[in-house]
Amino acid sequence: MEKTYYNPDDLKKFGNVGDYQKELADKFFDYYGAVFADSSLSAKEKSIIALAVAHAVQCPYCIDAYTQDSLEKGFSEEQMMEAVHVATAIRGGASLVHGVQMMNKVDKLTM
Amino acid sequence: MKSLIAQSHSLADPEVQLDVINNHSEKVKNFDKFQKKLNEIGLFPLLPTGIEIFQINVGYMCNMTCKHCHVDAGPDRKEIMTRETLEYCLEAIRTSGIETVDLTGGAPEMNPHFRWFVDEASKLNKQIIVRSNLTILDTKKFEDLPRFMAERGVEITCSLPFYNKRRTDAQRGEGTYEKSVKILKMLNEIGYGKEQEGLRLNLVYNPVGAFLPADQKSLKQDYKERLWKDHGIIFNDLFTITNLPISRYLNFLLTSGNLEEYMEKLVTSFNPSAAMGVMCRNTISIGWDGTLYDCDFNQMLKLRTNHGAPDHIKNWDLKKLNSREIVVNQHCYGCTAGAGSSCGGSVT
Numbered sequence: 001m002e003k004t005y006y007n008p009d010d011l012k013k014f015g016n017v018g019d020y021q022k023e024l025a026d027k028f029f030d031y032y033g034a035v036f037a038d039s040s041l042s043a044k045e046k047s048i049i050a051l052a053v054a055h056a057v058q059c060p061y062c063i064d065a066y067t068q069d070s071l072e073k074g075f076s077e078e079q080m081m082e083a084v085h086v087a088t089a090i091r092g093g094a095s096l097v098h099g100v101q102m103m104n105k106v107d108k109l110t111m
Numbered sequence: 112m113k114s115l116i117a118q119s120h121s122l123a124d125p126e127v128q129l130d131v132i133n134n135h136s137e138k139v140k141n142f143d144k145f146q147k148k149l150n151e152i153g154l155f156p157l158l159p160t161g162i163e164i165f166q167i168n169v170g171y172m173c174n175m176t177c178k179h180c181h182v183d184a185g186p187d188r189k190e191i192m193t194r195e196t197l198e199y200c201l202e203a204i205r206t207s208g209i210e211t212v213d214l215t216g217g218a219p220e221m222n223p224h225f226r227w228f229v230d231e232a233s234k235l236n237k238q239i240i241v242r243s244n245l246t247i248l249d250t251k252k253f254e255d256l257p258r259f260m261a262e263r264g265v266e267i268t269c270s271l272p273f274y275n276k277r278r279t280d281a282q283r284g285e286g287t288y289e290k291s292v293k294i295l296k297m298l299n300e301i302g303y304g305k306e307q308e309g310l311r312l313n314l315v316y317n318p319v320g321a322f323l324p325a326d327q328k329s330l331k332q333d334y335k336e337r338l339w340k341d342h343g344i345i346f347n348d349l350f351t352i353t354n355l356p357i358s359r360y361l362n363f364l365l366t367s368g369n370l371e372e373y374m375e376k377l378v379t380s381f382n383p384s385a386a387m388g389v390m391c392r393n394t395i396s397i398g399w400d401g402t403l404y405d406c407d408f409n410q411m412l413k414l415r416t417n418h419g420a421p422d423h424i425k426n427w428d429l430k431k432l433n434s435r436e437i438v439v440n441q442h443c444y445g446c447t448a449g450a451g452s453s454c455g456g457s458v459t
Contacts, residue, residue: 044329071318074325074333076275 011061044073048083056087112176112284114185115359122362123183125412131365132356132441138371142378145443152383156418156436157392162429164394165204166213166454167192168407169222171399174247177270177283179317179360181411184217194224196401196424201231203427213394213454215242215407220253233263242315242454243269244283245291257294261301266311268350268454271295274337278319295344304345313348315456321369323376323449324351327457350456353377355408355445377444385451388458391437397424405437407454408445414438 018025036046047069054062070080116123122131134140149155170191173184204212212232219225219241232239241260247253260267269291273279276288295304295312302308314334318324331349338344354360356374364370391405395416401424404410415422420435451458 042329044326068322071320071322072325074330076273077277078275 006060008061008064011065014061044075047073048075048079051080052083052087055084056091112178112185114176114183114187115362116183117185117187120362122358122365125414128357128361129412129440131361131370132374135365135370139374142374142441145439145441145447148381148444148447149386149439152386154383154386155439157389157439159433159435159437160392161433162207162209162393162395164211164213164390164454165200165207165209165397166215166394166407167197167200167397168215168399168410169197169217169219169225169228171217172221173217173244174221174250175218175244175283175287177244177359178363179282179319179354181355181358181360181408182217183358183411188217190399191222192224192399192401194227196397196399197224197228199401199424199427200397201228201235203424203429204232204237205235207427207429209237211238211240213240213242215454218244218247220247220256226256226259229260229263229265233265238266239263240266240268243267245269245271245294246283246287248294248297249290257298257301257303261303261310264310266313267298267303268313268315269295270317271314271334272317272319274334274341282317282319292342292344295338295346296342299343299345304347306347311348312346313350314346316349316351317354321364321367321373323380324353324452324457327351327450348456350454351450351452352454352456353445353448353452355442357408357442358411374441374444377448380448381444382447382449382451382459384459385449385457386447388451388453389443389446390453390455390458391446394454395432401425403432405435408442409438412440412442414440 015025015029036043036050047066050062051066051070054066067080114123121127132139146155149157168182171182171184171188172186172191173188174186176185216222220243229239248256270283271279271291272282279288279291280286298304298312303310304312316324316330316334324330327349330351334346334349338346356364356370356377361370364373391409394406396404396407396410398404398410403416403422403424404414405416416432416435417438418436420431421428446452
């Protein structure tokens with residue numbers, strides 16, 4: 001067994017998932033390509049969204065890939081960090097908004 | 112910071128650089144040779160489409176020592192083109208009908224014969240481009256140069272690797288962004304960058320790190336918006352230029368552990384359309400000592416024109432040079448990756 005769960009070189013082997021199930025892998029990668037193409041949103045806009053989502057789902061492969069991609073799409077460090085803060089705000093907000101549920105329960109249980 | 116050559120650094124030797132980009136590791140060794148890639152698309156040997164740009168490197172001396180510089184230029188470099196060699200250049204320009212004269216360096220303004228040469232070239236009614244680092248124009252000795260160039264209709268193409276201070280100063284040294292902004296404002300004041308004045312002011316973007324340039328059109332829009340909003344600066348065009356893995360940039364790739372990944376990126380991003388439009392096909396590069404090269408990068412690797420073509424300005428022969436075979440090596444992948452790269456920006 002590898003000493004670490006994540007190996008940066010594994011990202012380049014992503015396509016190998018098709019070795020075990022080609023049909024679904026092909027569908028996924030076709031879909032993936034279509035998602036990131038210029039459309040109603042530009043490929044550039046999609047790149048910074050992907051960077052934020054990568055942080056929200058804490059995927060190290062995606063963070064590496066979309067950090068590089070964001071730089072190559074012309075984003076500044078400040079813009080990239082603001083995108084991470086958007087992910088952070090949503091994640092933090094998702095926890096905090098549950099505080100209302102806690103408050104509801106407190107109201108019910110207490111005098 | 113000293114140049115690599117002043118540090119007696121091994122990478123100051125072009126042969127060492129070529130060895131690194133060909134043989135650094137098993138992975139690097141296994142990348143397809145550039146020649147093979149050209150062969151696969153029927154472009155080898157790579158032939159000129161006809162020389163349209165006469166690019167003279169008038170010397171490696173510079174007031175700056177940028178981290179990515181492919182020339183390894185700096186204040187400690189003393190190589191400067193003599194007036195005699197510049198006269199040979201003028202004669203070649205005069206007899207060849209080439210329309211564009213592109214002056215680069217180092218800081219081309221630091222050549223003591225710069226003003227004389229620009230005067231002479233402008234009398235020939237050529238398009239003259241000066242590649243300026245901007246900061247040189249913020250010195251007492253050169254402060255009158257912008258007006259001198261404006262009066263002669265010189266096009267200024269200048270380095271500004273990003274529209275903010277962080278990245279600009281990271282690549283070019285602390286304080287560069289502020290000085291660059293000051294000079295760009297002054298160039299605007301005397302008419303540069305304004306369509307109606309006809310004085311062209313172009314900016315050059317180089318990635319500040321181990322990644323490829325952004326889309327030129329999109330980045331130009333970002334620069335236009337940010338420089339206008341932040342400083343009231345206008346300019347005509349933005350050229351995105353890929354960093355080639357040579358000299359100081361190669362040193363950065365090695366010391367930061369990015370060489371293999373970057374070379375892989377260049378190789379896997381090979382674009383046949385970009386290969387069709389590489390600048391060496393319509394450019395000739397003249398070194399400070401008069402030696403001829405297919406481009407400024409080959410010049411720094413001391414890969415002179417070959418295959419029977421003249422290799423010195425004293426032996427200028429347009430017909431022979433237009434039918435030469437261009438010398439290629441692994442660094443050439445830098446000009447064919449993605450949208451391609453040239454001194455005039457992307458090529459596709």
